[in-house]
Amino acid sequence: MNRDKTITLAFTGASGAPYGLRLLECLLAADYKVYLLISSAARVVMATEHDLKLPSGPAAAKEALVKKLNCNPELLEVCGKEDWFSPVASGSAAPKKMVVCPCSAGSVAAIAHGMSDNLIERAADVVMKERGQLLLVVRETPFSTLHLENMHKLSQMGVTIMPAAPGFYHQPKTVEDLVDFMVARILDHLDIEQKLVARWGYDNR
Ligand SMILES: Cc1cc2nc3c(=O)[nH]c(=O)nc-3n(C[C@H](O)[C@H](O)[C@H](O)COP(=O)(O)O)c2cc1C
Numbered sequence: 197m198n199r200d201k202t203i204t205l206a207f208t209g210a211s212g213a214p215y216g217l218r219l220l221e222c223l224l225a226a227d228y229k230v231y232l233l234i235s236s237a238a239r240v241v242m243a244t245e246h247d248l249k250l251p252s253g254p255a256a257a258k259e260a261l262v263k264k265l266n267c268n269p270e271l272l273e274v275c276g277k278e279d280w281f282s283p284v285a286s287g288s289a290a291p292k293k294m295v296v297c298p299c300s301a302g303s304v305a306a307i308a309h310g311m312s313d314n315l316i317e318r319a320a321d322v323v324m325k326e327r328g329q330l331l332l333v334v335r336e337t338p339f340s341t342l343h344l345e346n347m348h349k350l351s352q353m354g355v356t357i358m359p360a361a362p363g364f365y366h367q368p369k370t371v372e373d374l375v376d377f378m379v380a381r382i383l384d385h386l387d388i389e390q391k392l393v394a395r396w397g398y399d400n401r
Contacts (some may be wrong), residue, residue, distance in 0.1 A: 202229045202291035203386070204323070206316045210335040211232040212298030212360045213245040214371070217264075218379045219297050224267040226388050231284045231291065232261070232274045233316045237300065254279070277314050284319040287326045293386055294323040297333035298360055301343050304334055306356075308346040324353060331385060333378065342400045346389020356385060366393050 203223055207216040216238075232340065234242075236258060239250045248264055250257045254274040262269045275282040283289035296303060296316065312318040314401050319349045332350065334357060336343060347357045362368070362377040380393035 199291060200281075201227060202293075203377070204231045204233065204291050204294040204319050205241065206235070206296040206303075206319065207238035207388065208235045208296055208297075208300045208303040208316065209241050210296060210298035210303075210360070211241060211245065212333070212335045213238070213242040213248075214313040215333060215360060216297045216318045217242075217246065217248070217376050218247065218375050219259070219382055221265050221267070221274075221385060222390065222392070223311075224265065225269050226383075227271070228388070229234070229271050230273070231282065231319075232258075233273065233277075233284070233319060235277070235303070235314070235316060237274055238298075238301075241298075241396075242296070249311060274278070275315055277316075279315055279390060280318075281391070282315060282319075283314060285322065287322050287333065290322045290326065290328075292323070292326070292328040293331075293380060294319055294328065295331045296320065297323040297331070297382065299334045301334070301336045301339075301346075303339050304343065304346045304350070307332070308349050320334040324355065325353070329386070330354075331358055331382060333358045333382065338356045358382060358385070 206269045254276045258274040307320040360376040376392040383390040
């Protein structure tokens with residue numbers, strides 16, 4: 197397995213499940229092998245914001261996602277909350293890139309303090325210690341001082357904090373246009389080619 201074409205993606209319990217799902221779809225379309233981690237709260241949010249009920253078992257969750265996205269099953273591996281034998285749990289095997297999208301304030305706090313109490317927190321800790329690329333697509337409003345302190349701490353450690361705050365300069369007509377704006381910016385940061393929304397100064401003059 198070419199580690200350059202692998203990525204860890206975590207869905208946590210912040211509002212914004214459609215961002216995570218669309219990002220997953222784009223990563224798979226770009227031929228990335230995706231290790232997907234889903235928190236319990238993320239499943240609740242997904243069922244609330246989307247017509248997708250994700251079962252708690254990794255195999256059943258994978259089946260539901262493969263069906264929904266009509267993707268190559270070999271590219272998707274859904275990992276359990278305490279699957280400590282997953283490649284993402286160790287620096288010797290983990291992908292160099294990880295995105296938490298959407299990322300809750302609770303997960304920000306746990307990652308900022310190196311809790312490593314579940315596979316999402318451990319995988320983020322591994323990417324940080326291995327000096328890989330970690331992106332947190334944080335969603336909460338307003339932010340408390342504690343949220344801001346945690347994000348500041350992570351930012352100083354090289355983590356990219358990308359608030360789920362889409363722009364409007366591409367004149368969105370639908371919710372999907374707003375979702376694609378955020379997903380495009382995430383893919384740009386990961387250096388993965390995307391045709392969802394042009395980079396500033398290219399097709400938008
Ligand atoms: C429908 C719904 C929406 C939520 N939205 C947010 C949110 O936007 N930001 C946030 O930080 N927490 C939000 N929460 C609360 C988190 O899900 C909760 O703090 C949870 O413990 C986070 O756990 P996790 O980070 O392990 O997924 C929401 C919960 C629900 C059920």
